[in-house]
Every structure is written in C-alpha cells, then in structure tokens.
Amino acid sequence: MDSEHTKHGQRADAGAERHGGEADRATEAFVAHRNLLFTVAYEMLGSAADAEDVLQETWLRWSGVDLAGVRDRRAYLVRITTRQALSRLRTLGRRKESYVGPWLPEPLLTAPDVADDVELADSVSMAMLLVMETLTPTERAVFVLREVFGLGYDEIAEAVDKSPAAVRQVAHRARAHVAARRPRGAVSPAETRDALAAFRRATETGDLQGLLDVLAPDVVLLGDGGGIRQAVTRPVVGADKVARLLLGGFGRYRGSLSLRPAQVNAYPALLFRLDGVLDTVLAVRVDDGLITGLYAVRNPEKLVRMGRETTLCR
Structure with a gap:
C-alpha cells in the first residue's frame, strides 16, 4: 500500500x-x-x-x-x-x-527608435490610424497584419477565419482604400518637426500671418474632449478659421499655458500644459511642408499613458 x-x-x-x-x-x-x-x-x-x-x-x-x-x-x-x-x-x-464629438485615437508617448522604423512609424501615426478608422474591422485586421507585420495570407486567414483567397481580396481592397486617403507623400519626422516649430512660434507670439504661412489652405482641426473637456464638436476647416480659433484660445490662457515638443505616435507633436498639468496633446499631419491636419486630444481618459513611454515593435 x-x-x-x-x-x-x-x-x-x-x-x-x-x-x-x-x-x-x-x-x-x-x-x-x-x-x-x-x-x-x-x-x-x-x-x-x-x-x-x-x-x-x-x-x-x-x-x-x-x-x-x-x-x-x-x-x-x-x-x-x-x-x-x-x-x-x-x-x-x-x-x-x-461618443460626444469627434473620436480620435489615444495618443502614446513613444521612444525615438520607433521613428527609425519608417513603416511602423507611419502605421501608428495619428493620421494613419484615422485613415484605418475608415476600414471595416476585417479590412483593418488584414491591412495591419499584412502591410505592417508582413504576415502571410495563410496565417492571416487563420486569424480572421477566412480563406487565403478571400484574404487576398480583402488586402487588395484595404490597400486601395488606404492609398486613396493616406498622406500624399512620405513625410520625415524632421519635416514635421520644422512645421511644428513654426506653428509653435506663431501660436506663442500671436502671429496670425506666421500661423497662416504654416497651415495648408484646407487644413482640418479635430478636437476630442469625449464630452468631459470642452473641444470642437465638429471639424473646423480652413486656415483662417483654424488660426483664429487657436490664437483666440491660446490668448485666453497665455500666462498659464505652455507648449512643449514630444514624440507622440512616432512623430513630433506638442503637449499643452495648463498650470503644469497636461491639458492637450496636439498631433499633426504634414503634406508638402504644410500642416493639413491638427488632432487635439483633450479627453483626460485618453491622456493617462502620456506620463511614460510606450514600447511599440514589429
């Protein structure tokens, strides 16, 4: 026993x-x-x-x-x-x-090495994430797995429960959809940094003409307050409207609002701090040296990770 x-x-x-x-x-x-x-x-x-x-x-x-x-x-x-x-x-x-007002992706403070991987940086940029918002869920999954991570059609087919042939069709459709909406040309972080520096100088000094010089005529401003913080509830379109709105807002808080550069979603961005507290993350889209998109995230629930870097990789 x-x-x-x-x-x-x-x-x-x-x-x-x-x-x-x-x-x-x-x-x-x-x-x-x-x-x-x-x-x-x-x-x-x-x-x-x-x-x-x-x-x-x-x-x-x-x-x-x-x-x-x-x-x-x-x-x-x-x-x-x-x-x-x-x-x-x-x-x-x-x-x-x-959701109250425009929905914007949650911004992430990223390490400099993410920007070194051009394809990864492009795929996590605020502009590209917004383009991917226009895809269906399956199209987005296929696009991400194929175009960003380079998975084979067989592997993707298992992940999305479709045949490899169907996945090829979805990938082709998603690529065409994204190509029609993505930034017009490859934009380097340096080009974005230069545009943001000019934007910052003009905003801090109240230089309307300087701001108009860096904004594309058809620039679009989107604000995400999530119904918690005040933000524009619909897109503001046009350089003059956007410039006057920004300078008016900045002027009200000129003594207590500061702008600092940061690496957000692999690209240069600006952090607005009000009395030392993070108030807004401003990401931009740049085409041909001009700012064509401004994305102001103010929803505090989306700013909780901005105190530390997030590691992204392929």
Missing part, C-alpha cells in the same frame, strides 16, 4: 512539474512577444486601454493552450490577439456611435 502511494505521489509530482514547466514556458513566450501583441492590438483599435484589455484576454486563452501542439508560438499568439481585437473592434464601433 505504501509502495502504491509512493508511486502515485511520484506520478503526481512529475505531472505537476511538467505542468509548472509548461506554465513557465507559456509565460516566457507571452512576455517575449508582449510588445508586439500590444502593437497589433493598438493598431487595430486605436486605443491603448482596449489594447491592454485584449492582451489580458489573450493571456487567459494562451495560458490554457497545450504548447506541445503549437508549432509557432509567435504566430499563435498573434492569431489569438487578432481575434480578440476584432471582437473588441466591433464593440468599439457601437460605442463610438454615441
């Missing part, structure tokens, strides 16, 4: 050891690819808070997977993340319908 108990105990210990070892390997794989998975989820959702929720759901499903049957852990994790993000994206769509 004692011998049987001993054998049973040894088998139980061995099983626990295997289970513990597999759990360790699952954790190691998840941690190793976490930044990649966050980037996939963020590009699909435009929301860091929702991307973090997707990662939690991904971990719960991944921790229950038998690793012995997983050939490529990275691909498997990306597949889980994509499916969870797709589900969340459809929920977000319904939530955005009742």
Whole structure:
C-alpha cells in the first residue's frame, strides 16, 4: 500500500512539474512577444486601454493552450490577439456611435527608435490610424497584419477565419482604400518637426500671418474632449478659421499655458500644459511642408499613458 502511494505521489509530482514547466514556458513566450501583441492590438483599435484589455484576454486563452501542439508560438499568439481585437473592434464601433464629438485615437508617448522604423512609424501615426478608422474591422485586421507585420495570407486567414483567397481580396481592397486617403507623400519626422516649430512660434507670439504661412489652405482641426473637456464638436476647416480659433484660445490662457515638443505616435507633436498639468496633446499631419491636419486630444481618459513611454515593435 505504501509502495502504491509512493508511486502515485511520484506520478503526481512529475505531472505537476511538467505542468509548472509548461506554465513557465507559456509565460516566457507571452512576455517575449508582449510588445508586439500590444502593437497589433493598438493598431487595430486605436486605443491603448482596449489594447491592454485584449492582451489580458489573450493571456487567459494562451495560458490554457497545450504548447506541445503549437508549432509557432509567435504566430499563435498573434492569431489569438487578432481575434480578440476584432471582437473588441466591433464593440468599439457601437460605442463610438454615441461618443460626444469627434473620436480620435489615444495618443502614446513613444521612444525615438520607433521613428527609425519608417513603416511602423507611419502605421501608428495619428493620421494613419484615422485613415484605418475608415476600414471595416476585417479590412483593418488584414491591412495591419499584412502591410505592417508582413504576415502571410495563410496565417492571416487563420486569424480572421477566412480563406487565403478571400484574404487576398480583402488586402487588395484595404490597400486601395488606404492609398486613396493616406498622406500624399512620405513625410520625415524632421519635416514635421520644422512645421511644428513654426506653428509653435506663431501660436506663442500671436502671429496670425506666421500661423497662416504654416497651415495648408484646407487644413482640418479635430478636437476630442469625449464630452468631459470642452473641444470642437465638429471639424473646423480652413486656415483662417483654424488660426483664429487657436490664437483666440491660446490668448485666453497665455500666462498659464505652455507648449512643449514630444514624440507622440512616432512623430513630433506638442503637449499643452495648463498650470503644469497636461491639458492637450496636439498631433499633426504634414503634406508638402504644410500642416493639413491638427488632432487635439483633450479627453483626460485618453491622456493617462502620456506620463511614460510606450514600447511599440514589429
């Protein structure tokens, strides 16, 4: 009897050891690819808070997977993340319908090395994330996985539950859609930085003509207050309207408002602080040396991550 108990105990210990070892390997794989998975989820959702929720759901499903049957852990994790993000994206769509005013992506303070990866930087820019908002959830998933992360059609097909042939068609449609709406030419961070420096000088000095000189005639200003902070509730179009609105607003708080440059979503941006507290993140889109888009995020719920850098990678 004692011998049987001993054998049973040894088998139980061995099983626990295997289970513990597999759990360790699952954790190691998840941690190793976490930044990649966050980037996939963020590009699909435009929301860091929702991307973090997707990662939690991904971990719960991944921790229950038998690793012995997983050939490529990275691909498997990306597949889980994509499916969870797709589900969340459809929920977000319904939530955005009742959002007060324009909805803008959640800005992220990014490290300088993100800008060195031109394709990644372009894909996480505020301008590109807004372009991707015009895609259907499946088109967005396929576009992100194919154009940004270079996954094969077979891998993407498993992630979005479609045939490889169908995925090719979706990819072609999404590429054409994005190409028609993306910035007109490749814009370097230096070009954006120069435009922002001129914008900042004109705004701080109240130089209307200087501001008009850096704004494109058809510039569009979007503001996101989320119904919590005051912001424009519809797009403001035209250099004169935008310039006068900005100078009027800045003039009211000239003594207590400061502008500081920062790297946001891989591109130069401005942080507006009111009495030292972050009030607005202003990202821009630049075409041919002129600012064509201004994106002012004021919703405090979207500014919570701006105190620390977020690591994005491919």
